[in-house]
Amino acid sequence: MNNAGIPAATDQVRRQNTALILRSLRMNGPSTRADLAKRTGLAKATVGTIIGQLDLAGAVVEDQAQASGRGRPGRPVVLTGERTIGVGLEINVDYMSAVALDLSGRERLVETRPLAAGATPEDLVSFAVALTQRLEDDGHTIVGVTAAVPGLVDRAAGIVSSAPNLHWSQVPLRDLLAARLSPGAVVSIDNDANCAALAEGSRGAAVGSPSALYLTGTVGVGAGILVEGQVLRGGSGFAGEVGHMPIGDPRVACGCGRSGCWEASIGLRAMLTAVGMAESGTPLETARAVADRAQDDASVRDGLDSLANWLGNGIAVLSNILNPSIVILGGYFVPIGTYLVPQIREIVDAKVLAAPLQETEICLSGLGIHAAATGAAEEALSVVYAGAI
Amino acid sequence: MNNAGIPAATDQVRRQNTALILRSLRMNGPSTRADLAKRTGLAKATVGTIIGQLDLAGAVVEDQAQASGRGRPGRPVVLTGERTIGVGLEINVDYMSAVALDLSGRERLVETRPLAAGATPEDLVSFAVALTQRLEDDGHTIVGVTAAVPGLVDRAAGIVSSAPNLHWSQVPLRDLLAARLSPGAVVSIDNDANCAALAEGSRGAAVGSPSALYLTGTVGVGAGILVEGQVLRGGSGFAGEVGHMPIGDPRVACGCGRSGCWEASIGLRAMLTAVGMAESGTPLETARAVADRAQDDASVRDGLDSLANWLGNGIAVLSNILNPSIVILGGYFVPIGTYLVPQIREIVDAKVLAAPLQETEICLSGLGIHAAATGAAEEALSVVYAGAI
DNA sequence: AGTATTAGTACGAGTCTTGAACTAAGTCAA
DNA sequence: TTGACTTAGTTCAAGACTCGTACTAATACT
Structure with missing residues (x-):
C-alpha cells in the first residue's frame, strides 16, 4: 500500500451515501425521504434503505405525517442521534471547558471549571473522565473526544509539543486521555484557535x-x-x-x-x-x-x-x-x-x-468563551459525518 | 441537489480505482499486475479487470515477461498513454511557452516563443490553436489545456482579473481559448506561480x-x-x-x-x-x-x-x-x-x-523557465488522475 | 521429475444503487 | 360520492463493482 490513495469497494459507497444523508439532515433539518432524495440526488429506493438502517441505529426517528398539498403526505425524518455524542474539551491558563454535542449538533452539556496556575495534563484528564463517565451512565455513546490546547500541537502524534502559557512541553495528551476514556471513542487533540475556527465554520460567522x-x-x-x-x-x-x-x-x-x-x-x-x-x-x-x-x-x-x-x-x-x-x-x-x-x-x-x-x-x-470547546466537539463528531462510523 | 455532497454509486468505485492504478503506475513506473495489487491493496482480480480496460483504451501496454526469481515471471504493465495529452501554456511579458505531457508525464513537446511588449490574449490563443492542431494532426487526443498567467486569476469564472505586467484586465481567457480549441479538451486558466508550484509538486523539489x-x-x-x-x-x-x-x-x-x-x-x-x-x-x-x-x-x-x-x-x-x-x-x-x-x-x-x-x-x-507551463500541463492532465475521464 | 513459488484468470457470491412497477394516501373536479 | 391525478414510500430484478477461492501458467529449486 503506497500513497497513491486507498482502494474503493461498494461498502464505501454505502458509507459515503449514509454520511451524505446525515449531512443533508444536519443542514436542512427534518425532511421526508422524498425531500432527501431530491436534495442528495440519490434514488428514493436508496434513501429508503439508508434511512431504515439509520432508524435501526437510533440516529433518526420518524415524525408525524404532514399534509403537503396534493399527493400522499410525507413523514419527516428527524436527525436525533441524541445518544451519539462528541465531546470537546479546552484547557487554558485559568479555566477548563467541556461541550458535548449530539449528532444533530445540539448542546447536551456545557461546563466550565476555573483553574489555578500550574494546570497539569492530569487536571484535564480527570475532568474528561468524570464528565464522560456521567454521559455514559446516562446511556450516551461517545464517538469522539477532542481536546483543544493553546500552543503547538502535533495532532498526528497526539503530542502537545509546546504550550508556553501552560508551561507544557512534549505532553502525549492524546494517549493520556485515551488510556482513561472508553475504548470506543476516537480521541484527538488540536490547537485551540483551530478548534474555534471550526466552530465558526459550523455554527458561527464562517458558515458556508x-x-x-x-x-x-x-x-x-x-x-x-x-x-x-x-x-x-x-x-x-x-x-x-x-x-x-x-x-x-x-x-x-x-x-x-x-x-x-x-x-x-x-x-x-x-x-x-x-x-x-x-x-x-x-x-x-x-x-x-x-x-x-x-x-x-x-x-x-x-x-x-x-x-x-x-x-x-x-x-x-x-x-x-x-x-x-x-x-x-x-x-x-x-x-x-x-x-x-x-x-x-x-x-x-x-x-x-x-x-x-x-x-x-x-x-x-x-460564540463566546466556549468557541474552542464547541469546535472540538464538532471535530469529535466529524468521524460520523465523514462516514468513518 | 445541495452542497452536502454528491451521491455515490458503483461506477464511482470503478473510476476511483482506475485513477488509483493510473497514479500508482505514474509514481512507481512499469509494474506487474501483482505489484499493483500489492501497492494499491486491490484484489488481483480487480487489477486484472481494470488493466484490461486500460489496455483497450490504449493507456497501457504490456511489456515482455521478466524473470523474477521463483515463480511465474510477471509481465510489466507500462503506462504509455502516448496519445493522451495535457497541454500547459504560459504567457509572460517577453515570452510564451507551451509544454505537452502525455499520460505518463513525458514531455511530448516543449516550445517557447519570444514576445514583444503589449502581448494580447489573441497572441496566446493563436499559439495554442496552432500547437494543439499539430498535436491532433499527429493523432493525439488532448484531454486538457491550462494557461498560466502572471496576475490575479479568477479560475472559477475563467477570467484574468488583473495582470498588471501584461496590462490585462478582466480578460475572459478561458472562454477565448475554449471557443477556438477542440470541444473535447477541458480548458482552464491559473496563476503562473500556482502552476510552477504544481510542477515542483509533481516532478520537482516538492514531490511527496x-x-x-x-x-x-x-x-x-x-x-x-x-x-x-x-x-x-x-x-x-x-x-x-x-x-x-x-x-x-x-x-x-x-x-x-x-x-x-x-x-x-x-x-x-x-x-x-x-x-x-x-x-x-x-x-x-x-x-x-x-x-x-x-x-x-x-x-x-x-x-x-x-x-x-x-x-x-x-x-x-x-x-x-x-x-x-x-x-x-x-x-x-x-x-x-x-x-x-x-x-x-x-x-x-x-x-x-x-x-x-x-x-x-x-x-x-x-525546473527552469518551463516550470509554469509544465505545471499547467500537469493540471491539464489532472482530470484523468482524478477519475473524471 | 516433483515440489514450491509467484503471476494471472475464471467464477460465483456479496454489496450497493437504480428504474420501473406497484401500493399508499392524500387533493381535486365532475 | 367516485374517479382521476399527484406525490410518498416500498418492492423487485437488473446492472455494476469487488472480492476470495480455485485453478491454470510458468518459473526456480531440490
Missing part, C-alpha cells in the same frame, strides 16, 4: 464560507485558517502561529524570547500598554473595562487606534497570502471590536491587492 | 511534501502554496499574492501604487538597486551576471546580503502562517541562490516559532 481566518485574542494570539471548512495545518501541523510573524514593533520583547513578534504588539498586554490601563480580571473582563473607559477617554481611544493599526497591518499580510472571504476576531478583541474594525477595514482595503476585486468581511465572533 | 511554498522571482514576486499537493486558492482564488504583503521597506514605492510591498524590496529591480548593477537581458541573464560579479565584488555581496535579509523576513512570516515543509525559490533567485539561502536559513531558524520542532527545507528550483 470558502475560506476563513479566525484570530484568537488573549495574551497570546493565534489563528485558525479554514479552507473549504477544513483547518489548514501545514507540514507538521503548526500552521496558524501568526502571533510570531516578525511584523510587530521591533523594539518590543515577546514572551517567546524574540523581539518584533506581532503578538507583542497586539496581544492583551500590548493593548493595555497602549491604552494605559491595567488588567482587571480575565482577558474578557479587562477588555470590557477598556471598552467602557474608551467611551469617555480620548487617550484610550488613541491607544485602541494604535492597536488597530498593528492589527490591520497583520491582517493585510494574512489577506494577501490567504485571500480569506471572512476574518473573524475572537477573544478579547470582541468587547473592543467596534473601535477596531473600521480602521482594520481601511487598512485592508488599502493594502490588499485583491481588495478591489473581493470584499473581505471583517467581523467579531459571537 | 505535505506542504510547500514556491516563490517566483521576477520583477514581480508571487507564491504558489501547496497543501497535500493541491494549490491553496482562498475565497476568490487570489491567495498567494505575497509580493504585496506590507512588510517591505516602507520608503520604497511598488509598481502596484502602494509603498512598503515586499515585492518592492525583493523583486528584480530592488535586487539591482541593492547590488548597484543594471539589467542585462532577461531576469535570469541579469541574475547570472550578478552572480558572476559577486564572486569578486564585496559590495555586490553586501547588496545580496541585504536582499537575503528582506527575503528571509518574509519567508519567516510565511512559515509562521503556513508551516511549509519546504520553501522553493524560483526564477531569478536561482542563479544567485547560493548567496541567499544560508542567510534565509538563519533568519527562519531565529524567527519561526516551530523551527526547533520542524526543519523547513529551503532550496532552489531546478
